[in-house]
Amino acid sequence: MVLPGGAYCAGLARQAVRSLLDRHGLAELRDTAVLAASELVAAAYRFTPDREMILRVRRQFEALRIVLYDQHPAHPSADKAEECRDRRSRSMWLLAAAVDTQGGDWGLAVVLTPGGGTKSWALLHR
16 A cells, blocks of 8 residues: 555554455454554654655465555665664554564564665564
């Protein structure tokens, strides 16, 4: 799903994930997945406002993977990149708590393209 990047995109992501999981019989993961999608979008918006994002939701091997790609620009130095990554990680405390409670995992990484970008994800086990 391509999201245009406004602050309202967290609501669009919540609606899409809720509907998708209900239709595919994954209601037991719905609340945590909806929260995870919302938090991933919110963090991307805080660090890269008003830029297009891509949200992917995929069920694989009895787990649900929610991935968000944003267009966060590349940093000029490794130190600045690490500082930004630490700030973003700390801002995702609610995501971390929810995913941990579900027994899952989450993270973020730099997208290795010339324009930069960040890939953040949550993995929820069924």
